[in-house]
Amino acid sequence: xxxxxxxxxxxxxxxxxxxxxxxxxxxxxxxxxxxxxxxxxxxxxxxxxxxxxxxxxxxxxxxxxxxxxxxxxxxxxxxxxxxxxxxxxxxxxxxxxxxxxxxxxxxxxxxxxxxxxxxxxxxxxxxxxxxxxxxxxxxxxxxxxxxxxxxxxxxxxxxxxxxxxxxxxxxxxxxxxxxxxxxxxxxxxxxxxxxxxxxxxxxxxxxxxxxxxxxxxxxxxxxxxxxxxxxxxxxxxxxxxxxxxxxxx
Numbered sequence: 506x507x508x509x510x511x512x513x514x515x516x517x518x519x520x521x522x523x524x525x526x527x528x529x530x531x532x533x534x535x536x537x538x539x540x541x542x543x544x545x546x547x548x549x550x551x552x553x554x555x556x557x558x559x560x561x562x563x564x565x566x567x568x569x570x571x572x573x574x575x576x577x578x579x580x581x582x583x584x585x586x587x588x589x590x591x592x593x594x595x596x597x598x599x600x601x602x603x604x605x606x607x608x609x610x611x612x613x614x615x616x617x618x619x620x621x622x623x624x625x626x627x628x629x630x631x632x633x634x635x636x637x638x639x640x641x642x643x644x645x646x647x648x649x650x651x652x653x654x655x656x657x658x659x660x661x662x663x664x665x666x667x668x669x670x671x672x673x674x675x676x677x678x679x680x681x682x683x684x685x686x687x688x689x690x691x692x693x694x695x696x697x698x699x700x701x702x703x704x705x706x707x708x709x710x711x712x713x714x715x716x717x718x719x720x721x722x723x724x725x726x727x728x729x730x731x732x733x734x735x736x737x738x739x740x741x742x743x744x745x746x747x748x749x750x751x752x753x754x
Contacts (some may be wrong), residue, residue: 507537508590508659510606513583514542519551519597523707526597527558528563529704535606542568542597543579551597560596577680579670584672590665594681599658600628601703606689608702610662616696619666620688623659623698625705635707638699646689648733649682650741651747657681658703662688673730678722683730720746 512530518525523542530540542555544567552567559565568586570579578594584592591610595601605623613621622644627636640654649655660681662670670688672680688694723745727738 507535507564508610509588509609510538510591510593511583511587511589512540512595513580513587514540514595514597514720515545515579515583515638516551516555517545517547517573517579518540518546518549520549520554522548522553522598523555524558525553526595526600526630527604529600530595531558531562531564532603532609533606535610538564538606539587539589540565541585542567545575545579546570546573563746571638574674575677577676580680581671581674583599583754584669585729587664587669591661591663593661595703596658598706598708600698600706602702602704603660605659605702606661610661612662612698613663618695619663619692620685620695621661621697622655622698623702625656625659625703626641626701628704628706630685630706630708637701638705639699639701642699643694643696644685644689645694646686647684649689650727651744653679653682653685655682655685655697656703656705658705659697660685665692676722678719679726682723684724686726686731713715719749734743 510565514526544552555567559567568582621642624640626634626636627638629635670684672684676683724742727733727741
């Protein structure tokens with residue numbers, strides 16, 4: 506019997522894209538899943554879209570937060586609610602290819618690893634393909650400190666082996682990166698799938714488009730979360746800047 510996978514989607518002002526994201530989950534060849542949508546006190550009509558799908562598919566749950574808290578709190582609420590052995594993440598504007606879960610779960614069991622990730626395609630707001638990001642085949646704590654090559658939309662971890670790993674809520678950005686570092690400190694190393702299995706949407710107002718803010722949060726992770734000294738922080742920050750300039754080329 507296939508193990509249950511819990512898919513967590515945080516939702517805030519998601520009505521433009523969330524239907525496509527939901528469909529990409531429901532169309533997976535791996536069927537034993539639950540989809541947990543966390544409404545982060547969204548003022549738009551995204552909840553109505555989710556509720557429409559809930560009427561058709563009992564695997565979908567909608568959890569509504571009392572106030573807007575940001576993605577870390579939303580994802581943690583999803584992790585808390587999750588019943589599956591495996592926990593997977595997807596943002597409300599991103600997509601999965603149909604065999605994403607099946608290929609990744611098979612890979613995790615074959616390689617006997619509790620945490621993995623994959624490459625992904627890039628699209629714009631009109632669904633036009635604009636490139637792809639090829640990840641690295643091997644990951645450890647120190648290689649990830651230099652640059653985050655693990656896309657949140659591709660990450661899956663095994664709660665049977667790791668327990669539930671929660672994201673640092675004091676971070677408003679890059680909380681996923683801090684979580685992957687936490688996992689890699691625990692397991693030392695892991696592997697990724699070079700084949701693109703997901704589709705990342707680049708939006709004009711996305712967090713990643715603000716390079717200065719992103720760099721500030723990166724520095725905060727080095728100094729406040731990982732407690733690196735100033736020399737090591739400068740060393741890894743220089744790699745982060747260099748790799749950031751090259752990331753989607």
